[in-house]
Amino acid sequence: MGKYEYKMQRLFLRHVLAEGARIEADRSQANYLMNVLRMKDGDYLLVFNGNHGEWLAKISSGSRRDCALQVMERTREQTEHNDLIYLFAPLKHARLDYMVQKAVEMGVGSLQPVMTQHTQSSRINLERMEANVIEAAEQCGILSIPEVIGPQSLKDVLAEWPQMHPDRRLLFCDEAEGTHNPLLTLAQMKEAGPQPLAVIVGPEGGFSDDERSHLRGLDFVTAIPLGPRILRADTAAVAALTIIQATVGDWR
Amino acid sequence: MGKYEYKMQRLFLRHVLAEGARIEADRSQANYLMNVLRMKDGDYLLVFNGNHGEWLAKISSGSRRDCALQVMERTREQTEHNDLIYLFAPLKHARLDYMVQKAVEMGVGSLQPVMTQHTQSSRINLERMEANVIEAAEQCGILSIPEVIGPQSLKDVLAEWPQMHPDRRLLFCDEAEGTHNPLLTLAQMKEAGPQPLAVIVGPEGGFSDDERSHLRGLDFVTAIPLGPRILRADTAAVAALTIIQATVGDWR
Numbered sequence: 001m002g003k004y005e006y007k008m009q010r011l012f013l014r015h016v017l018a019e020g021a022r023i024e025a026d027r028s029q030a031n032y033l034m035n036v037l038r039m040k041d042g043d044y045l046l047v048f049n050g051n052h053g054e055w056l057a058k059i060s061s062g063s064r065r066d067c068a069l070q071v072m073e074r075t076r077e078q079t080e081h082n083d084l085i086y087l088f089a090p091l092k093h094a095r096l097d098y099m100v101q102k103a104v105e106m107g108v109g110s111l112q113p114v115m116t117q118h119t120q121s122s123r124i125n126l127e128r129m130e131a132n133v134i135e136a137a138e139q140c141g142i143l144s145i146p147e148v149i150g151p152q153s154l155k156d157v158l159a160e161w162p163q164m165h166p167d168r169r170l171l172f173c174d175e176a177e178g179t180h181n182p183l184l185t186l187a188q189m190k191e192a193g194p195q196p197l198a199v200i201v202g203p204e205g206g207f208s209d210d211e212r213s214h215l216r217g218l219d220f221v222t223a224i225p226l227g228p229r230i231l232r233a234d235t236a237a238v239a240a241l242t243i244i245q246a247t248v249g250d251w252r
Numbered sequence: 253m254g255k256y257e258y259k260m261q262r263l264f265l266r267h268v269l270a271e272g273a274r275i276e277a278d279r280s281q282a283n284y285l286m287n288v289l290r291m292k293d294g295d296y297l298l299v300f301n302g303n304h305g306e307w308l309a310k311i312s313s314g315s316r317r318d319c320a321l322q323v324m325e326r327t328r329e330q331t332e333h334n335d336l337i338y339l340f341a342p343l344k345h346a347r348l349d350y351m352v353q354k355a356v357e358m359g360v361g362s363l364q365p366v367m368t369q370h371t372q373s374s375r376i377n378l379e380r381m382e383a384n385v386i387e388a389a390e391q392c393g394i395l396s397i398p399e400v401i402g403p404q405s406l407k408d409v410l411a412e413w414p415q416m417h418p419d420r421r422l423l424f425c426d427e428a429e430g431t432h433n434p435l436l437t438l439a440q441m442k443e444a445g446p447q448p449l450a451v452i453v454g455p456e457g458g459f460s461d462d463e464r465s466h467l468r469g470l471d472f473v474t475a476i477p478l479g480p481r482i483l484r485a486d487t488a489a490v491a492a493l494t495i496i497q498a499t500v501g502d503w504r
Contacts (some may be wrong), residue, residue, distance in 0.1 A: 027292065036334060098350070100492075101484075102432075102487050105481060105482075105483050105484060105487050106479075106481075106483075106487070106491070107479070107480075107481055126379070139403075139484065140481055140482045140483065140484065141482050142481065143483070147327050180502075180503045180504055181498060181503045181504060182498065182499055182503075183499070218420060225503075226433055226503075227494075227497055227498070227502070227503040228357075228358070228359075228482070228502060228503065228504075229357060229358075229359055229392055229393070229394065230352075230357075230392045230393050231357050231392065232357060232391065232392065235357050235358070236488060238354075238487060238490040238491060238492040238494070242479075242490070242491040242494040242495055243494055243498055246435055246479070246495055247435070250432075250479070250480060251432045251433045251434075251435075251477075251478075251479040251480065252432055252433060252480075
């Protein structure tokens with residue numbers, strides 16, 4: 001992706017996109033484009049809808065309250081939906097926003113909040129999570145919008161796993177793993193051939209001892225360590241996704 | 253490190269620590285312990301000074317404005333100072349705080365802001381950076397406090413490198429690298445034997461073309477890619493430090 005595209009404003013739309021289409025931005029999009037970004041008639045931006053690739057568009061007839069976009073030409077083909085499922089204990093407020101944005105940047109395909117014994121935040125605002133997913137996709141040039149799944153208890157997720165996700169391996173980031181390095185385990189997985197993956201990152205206080213031993217006893221779970229230091233949950237998320245994408249993921 | 257230690261409050265002090273020492277907390281520490289954390293006489297915490305390991309301490313004679321600590325016994329030996337130098341284009345406000353905290357969690361030994369052509373933030377508050385370094389060390393159980401170095405221009409850093417850092421290799425996170433995967437390059441470095449390392453992460457807009465070609469032309473620089481997606485600068489920082497620590501760093 002060129003610098004040019006990186007610097008252009010990118011906007012997610014729920015409309016069908018095709019050459020020559022004229023799209024009325026909704027009230028909040030118009031406000032964002034015309035008042036926050038101070039764009040003007042004739043300015044260019046990139047638009048995408050998660051299904052039809054990325055398109056160059058031009059602002060036609062913008063005012064302070066309304067704005068229409070003229071779709072010009074396709075700049076990138078639609079990319080495939082990412083397959084990696086990211087399960088995480090929700091954090092509070094800004095740290096959750098941040099964690100969701102980072103997971104999208106790192107190429108997860110779906111995000112599922114999981115309630116654990118030490119989870120501090122029990123109210124999950126799925127709309128806010130979706131808004132963070134879209135913002136990260138807009139900023140980082142991701143064309144396929146990851147799915148946000150409603151919260152479930154860890155117990156239920158694990159009980160239903162064999163039915164819901166046959167053949168999918170769950171990587172469990174375990175602070176208390178004996179070794180510090182995940183590379184050997186991941187290299188062995190890579191040699192065994194491709195398989196669908198999920199990763200689970202615990203809450204700030206870590207998993208409880210019961211949860212850890214339950215996870216470690218399940219045959220679809222593989223524990224991976226993340227180095228010698230304690231990481232905060234949002235750091236552990238980026239570290240885990242980096243090491244997984246670099247070894248058995250899409251950093252080809 | 254056990255769960256017990258993880259959950260206990262940990263406080264950085266500038267005092268000499270030894271068994272039986274009595275330490276008067278300064279005004280802001282006393283406020284933090286007594287009013288923010290609502291600790292009471294007889295409560296335990298862990299203290300460290302970056303040089304003498306970690307100690308169990310007890311609050312003796314705390315009031316709302318003053319607080320004395322009784323140092324009990326050493327809980328951990330001092331760890332070695334990390335060697336990895338982390339160079340980064342400063343970001344704005346909260347994102348910089350965040351990036352500094354994350355770098356400490358990931359085990360850097362020193363942090364140096366570097367001004368590049370696209371760097372957006374020119375005023376660097378070194379005191380605030382140091383406060384963030386200490387906060388991250390307190391939260392994540394790191395006993396050796398990374399050093400904060402004053403800002404320098406990228407040009408000067410590179411010109412002085414051979415004198416300042418003989419034999420130290422600079423890993424350059426290059427978005428525009430042809431491949432996506434850094435593992436092969438890092439595996440080759442590992443085979444060549446241990447050497448001191450530094451890593452540089454660019455600003456939100458990336459390095460300029462001039463800067464990129466300058467960096468790529470230097471014999472102490474090795475470019476590494478970070479996957480197929482554009483990462484925000486703070487995400488790139490965690491991703492780069494993860495992959496470096498896991499391959500040629502201290503995730504043994």
